[in-house]
Amino acid sequence: MKSATMNRLISIAILASFMATGCISAVSAIPAAVKTGSAVSKAAREITPEEEYYIGRAVAAKILSMYKLLKDPDFTAYINLTGQAVAINSEMPFTFGGYHFAILDTKEINAFACPGGVIFITKGMIDLAVNEDELAAILAHEVAHITHKDGLGAIKSSRWTEALTVMGSEAAKSFTPGEVSQLLNVFEGSIDDIFKSLVTNGYSKSQEYSADESALVYMKKTGYDPSALRKVLQNLQSKTGASDGGGVFKTHPSTEDRISKVSTKLTESKVTEFFDVRTKRFSGQFSKFSK
Amino acid sequence: MKKLLGILTLLLVPALLAVPSYVFGETMQVVTKENAVRAECNFFSAVRAMVKYADTLDILSTKGDWYLVKFGDKEGCIHKSALNKTAVQLTKSEGGKHSASKDEVSLAGKGFNPQVEDAYKKKHPEMDFNLVTEIEGYTVQAEKLGEFVKVGGLTEPSGK
Numbered sequence: 001m002k003s004a005t006m007n008r009l010i011s012i013a014i015l016a017s018f019m020a021t022g023c024i025s026a027v028s029a030i031p032a033a034v035k036t037g038s039a040v041s042k043a044a045r046e047i048t049p050e051e052e053y054y055i056g057r058a059v060a061a062k063i064l065s066m067y068k069l070l071k072d073p074d075f076t077a078y079i080n081l082t083g084q085a086v087a088i089n090s091e092m093p094f095t096f097g098g099y100h101f102a103i104l105d106t107k108e109i110n111a112f113a114c115p116g117g118v119i120f121i122t123k124g125m126i127d128l129a130v131n132e133d134e135l136a137a138i139l140a141h142e143v144a145h146i147t148h149k150d151g152l153g154a155i156k157s158s159r160w161t162e163a164l165t166v167m168g169s170e171a172a173k174s175f176t177p178g179e180v181s182q183l184l185n186v187f188e189g190s191i192d193d194i195f196k197s198l199v200t201n202g203y204s205k206s207q208e209y210s211a212d213e214s215a216l217v218y219m220k221k222t223g224y225d226p227s228a229l230r231k232v233l234q235n236l237q238s239k240t241g242a243s244d245g246g247g248v249f250k251t252h253p254s255t256e257d258r259i260s261k262v263s264t265k266l267t268e269s270k271v272t273e274f275f276d277v278r279t280k281r282f283s284g285q286f287s288k289f290s291k
Numbered sequence: 292m293k294k295l296l297g298i299l300t301l302l303l304v305p306a307l308l309a310v311p312s313y314v315f316g317e318t319m320q321v322v323t324k325e326n327a328v329r330a331e332c333n334f335f336s337a338v339r340a341m342v343k344y345a346d347t348l349d350i351l352s353t354k355g356d357w358y359l360v361k362f363g364d365k366e367g368c369i370h371k372s373a374l375n376k377t378a379v380q381l382t383k384s385e386g387g388k389h390s391a392s393k394d395e396v397s398l399a400g401k402g403f404n405p406q407v408e409d410a411y412k413k414k415h416p417e418m419d420f421n422l423v424t425e426i427e428g429y430t431v432q433a434e435k436l437g438e439f440v441k442v443g444g445l446t447e448p449s450g451k
Binding site for chain 2: 047048049050051054055057058060061062064065069076077080081082084085088089091092093094095096097098100101102118132163167174175180181183184187188190191221222223224272273274275277278281
């Protein structure tokens, strides 16, 4: 009897221990950071995902005022599948409005990541890719600019401080015409800051290298060959020899430096039989697209 | 008996230390326009419930980059990037679903909002926001993405 009681007690203790430490379930406990409900600081808060979304929409509209949108439903669908496959393997698979990949009808070689998730890739840039892995490399680099919030980083801090002042401490309200006018100025300035960074001046070298580094991670996680990033950069470099130096070359650090940095991060990767499957479906789509 | 107490102490102390990490009733808000609560913690699992921006979900636990959540009477998984900490503790309605108050919604949404975008559009009629909306319509169904990933020998992120 005594022995039975002891055994029961030990069993209960073991069960309690397993339950509490999560060994029974694969589902782990909530991290400490999540438990602390924090009040939103109205004085110095970050740009919310919804605000980032509206900023991104305006940046996209501004880019579309410069470039023509290429409407090819099949290739657009293919680009979106490739981009989404990479995006779900990033640290931010979801944004407020989601990731959307669109093609710009220009031979200029460039790609733009608008805050919030709209990514433009030019026809000239697509022409650089010779297989799906290389296309994924380009898209992964742009996804990284979004997850790193590089576009938002271009907004002058004084603008956001001004915006917060206009917003004030009231939680819910429609803005008065005067407030809208003030916010419009800040909004417009923010769009111009980002546009300048995306299209005219380019991101800093460190932002570009960091986006390349993240792209390698996303590609490896997705199952693409990370060395495709180096290959597409080499394709880019060979094109630049005959280029007038426009497009992406105004907005990125030297391709040679990027190739060199990427090479140091690459580890040996195996090319599987699926590489051929992916290349075949890329070629199938690309042949229709390039006609 | 001393041996028994020793065994019990060894088993129960770590157990008790681990208990505080299971805090039920914490809530987080959806920070995407809409999202899915899925049966399993992966992107292609069956949808248990659709949630919208500012919906408040009960956090039950985590699994890798996913939260196991409860929304109304539905339980399932949602990726951590779709949620943010709840700014204000909400009260439960009778059905068990939370509803965000006007204040709570605006806390996340105020600032650069549709009102400001409308003003910007008026000032810049040369910009075609309809095209941007069209691009936002380029969506990928989870099933199609799952098939694309599978056929291409790509990796589906796991909830581990």
